[in-house]
Amino acid sequence: MPKPLSSRDILAHLISFDTTSRDGNLPLIAWVEEYLAPFGVKSFRVDYEAGKKTNLFASIGPEIDGGIALSGHTDVVPVDGQDWSSNPFALTERENRYYGRGACDMKGFIGSVLAAVPLMSKANLKRPIHLSFSCDEEVGCKGVRPLVAHLKAHGPRPMAAIIGERRR
Numbered sequence: 676m677p678k679p680l681s682s683r684d685i686l687a688h689l690i691s692f693d694t695t696s697r698d699g700n701l702p703l704i705a706w707v708e709e710y711l712a713p714f715g716v717k718s719f720r721v722d723y724e725a726g727k728k729t730n731l732f733a734s735i736g737p738e739i740d741g742g743i744a745l746s747g748h749t750d751v752v753p754v755d756g757q758d759w760s761s762n763p764f765a766l767t768e769r770e771n772r773y774y775g776r777g778a779c780d781m782k783g784f785i786g787s788v789l790a791a792v793p794l795m796s797k798a799n800l801k802r803p804i805h806l807s808f809s810c811d812e813e814v815g816c817k818g819v820r821p822l823v824a825h826l827k828a829h830g831p832r833p834m835a836a837i838i839g840e841r842r843r
Contacts, residue, residue: 677713682790683773685710687766689782690775696750696813699727703749707731707808710789714796718806721825723818728810730822734831735792736800744805744833745788747781747840748812748819781812784839805833 680688692703704720711718711733718733728750736742754763754776761767763776777783785808795804811818826832 677793679793680710680790682786683766685789686773686775686778686783686786689786690766690777691764693764694750694777694810695753696811697753699724700749700810701727701729704729704731704808707785707789711792711806714792716792716796716806721822723810723821728818730810730819731806731808732822732826733806734803735795735806736798736803738831739803740830740832741834742800742803742805742831744807744836746807746809746836746838747785747788748809749782749785750810750813750818751777751780751782752813779841781839781841784841788839802834803831805831807833807836 688706689703692700692706694700694703708718708731716733716735718731720729720731722729734742757763761774765775766778767774773783775782788806807822809819809822
């Protein structure tokens, strides 16, 4: 079993990927796939814009319908014209707080979910836990639509979803 990364280390990796909504998210998705594989977590991609933007869906536990999907989007809003006091694509800690583009919307949630994967993969789950990481949420929630259509047609069909979106 590989050594798990801390949620802080995972967050640093996720923030380091510039997944601005107008650009792509493929390097981040590839990193997540590489992280999941040693824990025996199967995943698949459903493209939104082939060669540029994709969604990732992974399942832990029995290969059946049901279970809970932990869902987050991988894209972030642009930093153009914003006065950042640190590099927005590098995790910075100040006064016991983390800063970086997407730190709380939603790379923080995705990082927390990924940090729990080692425990989830060892558990004797009766129902699956699904990970659903989408693209293009920041520009109208369009990127996840092909993933939803795929799951509807081919499964697996989660019973419910927890969306890790922060409240304003």
